[in-house]
Amino acid sequence: MDIDIPAVLSQNITLVYDSLDLQTIDSSKLKGLTDAKAMVMDTPEMIVAVYPAAPIIIQMGDGRTRVTLQRESEDIGSVPLWEIALKCNRLAPKSALVAYGFNYDVAVEFAGGNAHTIMTGLFVSDPQRIENALEGHLLSSIPRLKFRRGQTLYDLVLEPINEQHIKAHLNAHFEFEGISLPSQDQLEAFFRQEFEYLISVLSRLFEGDE
Numbered sequence: 092m093d094i095d096i097p098a099v100l101s102q103n104i105t106l107v108y109d110s111l112d113l114q115t116i117d118s119s120k121l122k123g124l125t126d127a128k129a130m131v132m133d134t135p136e137m138i139v140a141v142y143p144a145a146p147i148i149i150q151m152g153d154g155r156t157r158v159t160l161q162r163e164s165e166d167i168g169s170v171p172l173w174e175i176a177l178k179c180n181r182l183a184p185k186s187a188l189v190a191y192g193f194n195y196d197v198a199v200e201f202a203g204g205n206a207h208t209i210m211t212g213l214f215v216s217d218p219q220r221i222e223n224a225l226e227g228h229l230l231s232s233i234p235r236l237k238f239r240r241g242q243t244l245y246d247l248v249l250e251p252i253n254e255q256h257i258k259a260h261l262n263a264h265f266e267f268e269g270i271s272l273p274s275q276d277q278l279e280a281f282f283r284q285e286f287e288y289l290i291s292v293l294s295r296l297f298e299g300d301e
Contacts, residue, residue, distance in 0.1 A: 093201075094200065094202070094293060094294065094297050095200040096197050099195065100163055100196040101159060101194075102193075102196075103194035104157075104173060104175075104176040104192070105156070105157045105193075105194065106157075106179065106180055107154060107190040108156075108186040108187060108189060109189050111153075111155070111183060112186070113133075113135065113137075113151065116138060118140075121149060122140070125142055127147070136153075137150060137151065138151040147175065148161060149175070151179070151182075156176070158172050160172060171279070173282055174275055176272075176278070177275055188270060190264060190266035190270060191272060192264040193262070193285050193286075194261070195259075195260070195261050196259070197259050197293075199257045199258070199293055201255055206254055207230060209297065210234070210249065211231070214232055215229070233249065235247070242267050243264065243265055244263075245262065245264070259289065261292075
């Protein structure tokens with residue numbers, strides 16, 4: 092079964108700290124992280140900066156900094172999230188980084204196939220047994236695959252959204268002793284590499300399906 096990736100729905104870089112004291116962060120500096128104008132909301136539990144023109148949202152709280160591009164695009168890299176994430180990290184010099192991760196949501200289009208049927212055939216070995224237990228007709232399933240490659244942990248969720256499309260979400264999680272953020276060039280390269288890995292995984296999962 093041939094597939095197409097018509098759109099990247101969202102992309103994100105998340106930094107995870109041992110703790111994140113928001114009182115030590117100068118939230119006013121978030122306004123100068125990009126050329127776009129930002130609206131900053133600062134509360135005791137969360138600092139949120141929204142850049143409507145980008146559109147980017149930065150959330151700092153719960154021990155994490157999340158940098159998310161919410162605009163649908165044809166590929167990654169139209170906005171340098173890696174550069175923004177590094178700038179955010181420098182706003183929290185007293186917090187120790189314990190992990191970081193990349194998140195991608197992409198649309199997958201099946202040419203001439205039914206997404207629900209394809210997903211059920213790939214991930215449900217005995218749909219009749221499940222239907223008997225449910226006393227109903229199985230319309231779709233949403234598999235979630237957690238796995239490890241080297242030191243990287245992955246979480247892949249595949250969700251049918253209509254007869255021709257599924258949404259694929261991948262989280263690539265980096266956590267090991269003595270972790271630190273790589274340089275900007277390296278972080279960009281890793282971000283692009285993991286996205287290419289997602290595309291290759293989707294191709295291998297569905298190749299040969301009829």
